[in-house]
Amino acid sequence: MNTDFRMDEGAVPGAAVDGGTVVNARNLRKAYKNKVALDGTSFEIGAGRIIGLIGPNGAGKTTALKAMLGLIPFEGDLKVLGRDPRTERDELMKDVCFIADVAVLPRWMRVREAIDFVDGVHPRFDRARCERFLANTQLKPGMRVREMSKGMIVQLHLALVMAIDARFLVLDEPTLGLDILYRKQFYQRLLEDYFDEQKTILITTHQVEEVENILTDVMFIRDGKVVLDASMDEVGERFVELLADPEHTEQARGLQPVDERAMAFGKTVMLFDGVPRSTLAPLGETRIPGLADLFVATMKGTYA
Numbered sequence: 001m002n003t004d005f006r007m008d009e010g011a012v013p014g015a016a017v018d019g020g021t022v023v024n025a026r027n028l029r030k031a032y033k034n035k036v037a038l039d040g041t042s043f044e045i046g047a048g049r050i051i052g053l054i055g056p057n058g059a060g061k062t063t064a065l066k067a068m069l070g071l072i073p074f075e076g077d078l079k080v081l082g083r084d085p086r087t088e089r090d091e092l093m094k095d096v097c098f099i100a101d102v103a104v105l106p107r108w109m110r111v112r113e114a115i116d117f118v119d120g121v122h123p124r125f126d127r128a129r130c131e132r133f134l135a136n137t138q139l140k141p142g143m144r145v146r147e148m149s150k151g152m153i154v155q156l157h158l159a160l161v162m163a164i165d166a167r168f169l170v171l172d173e174p175t176l177g178l179d180i181l182y183r184k185q186f187y188q189r190l191l192e193d194y195f196d197e198q199k200t201i202l203i204t205t206h207q208v209e210e211v212e213n214i215l216t217d218v219m220f221i222r223d224g225k226v227v228l229d230a231s232m233d234e235v236g237e238r239f240v241e242l243l244a245d246p247e248h249t250e251q252a253r254g255l256q257p258v259d260e261r262a263m264a265f266g267k268t269v270m271l272f273d274g275v276p277r278s279t280l281a282p283l284g285e286t287r288i289p290g291l292a293d294l295f296v297a298t299m300k301g302t303y304a
Helices: 061-068 111-121 127-134 150-162 180-193 232-238 246-253 277-283 291-299
Strands: 021-031 036-046 050-054 075-080 096-099 168-172 200-204 217-222 225-231 239-244 259-262 268-273 284-287
Touching: 021 061, 036 061, 036 075, 036 200, 036 217, 036 225, 050 061, 050 291, 061 075, 061 168, 061 200, 096 150, 111 127, 111 150, 127 150, 150 180, 217 232, 217 291, 225 232, 225 291, 232 239, 239 246, 239 277, 246 268, 246 277, 268 291, 277 284
Parallel strands: 050 200, 050 217, 096 168, 168 200
Antiparallel strands: 021 036, 021 075, 217 225, 239 268, 239 284, 259 268
């Protein structure tokens, strides 16, 4: 079955043009000793978007991030905020903020030391704004990370992030190791208190369901290639999931679903790309697929 949902070359729904493009990548290639991590990868990211970069382990997510942040050499053409990360990294990083998972804060570090550190390394950090945010929490300047609950660690991390006035925020598995309550809190506060049309956020995560409702765009990456690059609006228009009635299963298969899976009571769920909902409705129940189901269908065979 065909599970390659690649868009036409150069088509980037929702991406801004002429100065509104935050990332423009063409034919990126990066090979390690025994693996090609990026294989002719091309994509664009427009300003004022929240993009989910989603893929299995080893798909090329981290390599793509490192290329955008100027941390590795690579082949191809890449501009981030109009700059080449390989030759203009110092200037570029004045407008970029990179945050890894919240569990990386050293347990010995105090709140004021975390603030001092970020204040010293990022030119767009607003210390007063960070301290105003923390004033509404139970966190005190002398408190160490090891004394904090997970919720407090999230609050500290959020305060540090939201006090950086960066045009491009890169979040690499930002809520790894946190339970669902704190993960939801992190994304909700990020959306309400940080994001605006002047900022662009790129998120990599394995918890697809939790970012689905805040994303404007999604990119699936597999084996170093972008296999789905679409706005969330387009995902809702292109893809339809059909819970086929048993008597209509073969008729539905004739419409060439890109994936199918068996359900209880003899029913089958099929995923269609580009087939009108009106065509599928007589064959069973239709719905917009969840991003997790779309991801699983796209990655079938990846874990073989």
